Amino acid sequence: MATQSLYRRYRPRRFSELKGQDHVVMALRDAVATGREGQAYLFSGPRGTGKTTSARILAKVLNCDNVIDGEPCCECESCLSVERGTSYDVHELDAASNNGVDSIRDLVEKAALGSPGRHKVYILDEVHMLSKAAEAALLKTLEEPPPHVVFVLATTDPQKMSDTIRSRTQHLQFHLLPSDTMAEHVRWVAGDAGLELSDVALDAALTQGGGSARDTLSALELLASTGGDVSDVVDLDEFLIGLIERDSGRVLTAMGYAVSMGRDPRTITEELVRHLRNAFLSLLAPELVVLPSDRIDTIADQAQQLGAAAIVRAIERLGSALVDMRHAPDPRILVEVALVQLTHDGTGTDHDALVSRIERLETTVKQLRTQGAAASAVPKDPTTGRAVLGGAARRPERSAPAVDPHAAEPQSPSPAAASSEPAETAPASDLETVPTTSPEPVAAPEAAAPVPTVAVPDAWEQTVKSQVKPLVRALYSAGSFVGNRGDTWLFSVPNEAHGSKCNEHRADVEAALSNVVGAPVTIEFVSGGSPVHEHEATSSAPTAPPDRSVAPAAPHERTAASPPAERSAEPVEPEPAPHVPEADEDVDLHELTDAPPESVKTPIDRLAEAFPGSELMSDD
Template sequence: MAVQSLYRRYRPQRFSELKGQEHVVRALKNAVANSREGHAYLFSGPRGTGKTTTARILAKVLNCENPLDGEPCCECGSCLAVQEGNSFDVIELDAASNNGVEDIREIIAAASLGSPGRHKVYILDEVHMLSKGASAALLKTLEEPPSHVVFVLATTDPEKVAETIRSRTQHLQFHLLPVDELEAHVRWVASDAGIDISDESIHAVLRQGGGSARDTLSALELAAATGGMVDEVTPVDEFVDALIEYDAGRLLAAVAHTVNFGRDPRTIVNDLVRHMRDAFLTQMAPELVQLPEDRATEVAAQAGRLGTPRIVKVIETLGLAINDMRNAPDSRVVLEVALVRLVHRELQMGIESMLARVERLEKELENRPQIAPAPVNPSTGRAVLGGRVAQDPSAPAVRPVAPAPSAAAATPAPTTTPEPAPAPVPASTSAMSIATVVEKWNDGVIGELKGMRRAVAQMAKPVERDGQLVLMVDNEPSAKRVNEYMPDLSAVIFKVAGGKCAIVVETRSEEPRAPKAKVVEEVAEEEFVDIEEIKQLPTVSNKATETNLADAFPGSEILTEDE
């Protein structure tokens, strides 16, 4: 059984058969019924959401001998020719392979030779791949389109389509299907095609399809071919388990397995981000999770094992990877690097703090021979001030070498002039109090925070430098988040430090000693997005909620945005 045959067999032939794209259907049917169809449409949306199918239905109805209410009859010669893929009125081009200027010129030359009374529909798939010259040639035609021509430009990446072209089209957005709608469709197709399949397999099929009708039916096809057994090739759970276990080898194996099966690394990363977003929602706003109940429970369990800060980190890192993939020659490498970064603790720390750590250890080694207790008056047992004993190998080491990540460098080692013994707790900034913050960052600071504040604090790695507390973050968006939440963070930090101190937020990409840093000493109360507020939004305003959440994850995309 051919892999695509179910999808072909159940491919929608009329607008009314399209699933989940009601706004698109309404716009096109109305336009056709009133003979007001546009000359150029831009269909954008994830792969497998019906863009090309819709373009074909449009071509069919425009040339149908007996159209009814904006729908094709699907019986006349013209309709059948389109359905069989041998109509001269529909010209499909994949811009990814026909992206030269010459190809576009040929198309345009052909477009001007129309047969009277008929519509020629040009479907340009992946139009964002057109070369600059080809875009310019296309633009010229769009400026003065022949009256019988309709261009349908399809793309998964509308942002990459030249604005000049976009502005001359009617832009219609296609969406992934909500899980319940897709499930109903799969069950219907399965029963219509006489496929006997268990509920469990149906859910596996849905997971594998990732919201794309085409991919879901392909998965069903495979399940049917193997007697209802679903060999889940992209079990997103495999990736998540490997992330939980910090297992780089397992992640890379999962990538290899999935890519070998024919999946685009972009699809993998989008699936993962979507899954992580669900995981995040199970913790923050469970009522917004759109998953079957048993699956939601599984995802919530994964979320619990990962913890919110790591989920945020994964979404953030993969979001950046999605951006990087746009310009990378090999998107698989970008995906692999991003995943390894997420499980490699030292890479996660960043080169900056690694260097700081090496420097600190070196300093400690240098100082080590000098580490000796201040001379003690044997009669009082108290330190004698202003003196220094000669090195005495029998003297016990008072200051053990601090365990690695603590901020021992910030702790002044006793040298020639030890400070008076019971030093008062400094009222304001001192290296000592900042060292305390650094040391107690996990329990004292992060442990005191909740929800987003906690997640944001977890983005930062604290370092003491020149009497300032430096919060190192990975990138500008993180820096922005940390600054946004600074009123809450600083309150806890000052508490731990026992006084106010200078706080600097720095991204790792900056020069280590010349930060264009923002010094925060006293911060005014600011407004910030509170997850409680987000949760209290009525569910109908999903968009606002999702936009808020998307804002919280730099580089993320809303994958199921509704009109």
């Protein structure tokens, strides 16, 4: 005796046992519980989702002797006879094989006859296969059926039915089972049936079932009979990886392996189209993908790499190949050509291939622009956080190594630093005297001069110039640094008067440059190659700064008992406020003189010079 299939052994007997069709269960159960069942129902949906099973449960509950909350008892004689298929109250008709008008006329004639139960239920499966004449014969009975007759029409393609029939029925749509619900049901069936399968085999059954309960249980039964061997399962991910990498050899190898296992090329193409559809849905509506959650993540990652446009093009190209396979002597050649065209745009001359090449070029250009923008990003000054002016066009300067401040003990400040900060007079008791017996004075230890970390011209252009006052920036913008003599930097100005104006704000600029450079900075103004003397400064400056042209004494020329330098000992007066020239100045009209008469030429004189030999003619 043959073993009963799993999908028949675990077929639901009550509405509560249906998986993933809660909306259908609620509608039918409430209609029966309230006595408002309809006279004609239309069940539509994918195969293996419970359409015929729900119709049989409805037939049982309509004639059950002990109905409880809209559920059949499954124990009375009427329920048992419906399950055995021997009930006189339930008539099933396969419309695919009985689609003629004679079969429907015979059904209509017997519908008026009575039956032992309360209702006579007619179940017409695959009703969309009925001919036009058969639909016309059924139409009148559906519109005005006998009171005790209930029609249940089941189909996988309701669009092929006429609108007149659909409008006379209550249409209930069945859905594919969610992945989590289907996975839980498969594991329960495997445990209840005593099937010892690995998680890989269970996942393979779920993938092959695609949300259909009957197809999933059939795949589970096949895997159980082979001991959980999944080697004959076609790895559709191999095709997607080949499309992503644009590897024609990889997709052709995957197709050849699938065909060598006895799979039909058309079936493989259909499965690949469904797989591509799941990849496309994972980008737009992941909740519609009927796969385990881990598989959804894998497919979504592959879909991101392939792109929605490439997925749509692959579905269209493979769909066209499926249509052409109907009359092709070797369907495998058509699908292989389609796969090569999808992985190599050079072999395709259609519009989609050109669009794909353009999209790939645009993506490459976008990536190169992003990399170029990152490489040419404008550097920022670490001290201020502002963008360095002209930093993207400048080459990085080779900076000198920084001096460790802890490498040597602090020494006496340099003359430039002493001139910029007030000097503190040390007490007399702190000064050491040289012994009289010493033949020569003991030299003080040489001070370690700070090493600049940034060139002064770069520090001015990149940082200091944007930090000083607008008036100072306007004055110093007319000149530039032209070189240096030691610690003194030469700043070229247009003329001596302009240099005098710049000299008024020299202390501010030197202090700002010293902070950025990390070493004392001294500025000397030059005009036409000669220095601008400080005594030529304008009268607006309260006190002329000391002459910077005199070099300070060398450190080895000072003794420990010698007093500080004269310049350092002088108290630093507070910085005067910058001189802002007045907008308008009064002009004494008496000081103005007229230009010589001979220097003024009339228009007639200018014409005579322009046209030698010409003669002025009067109007007379």
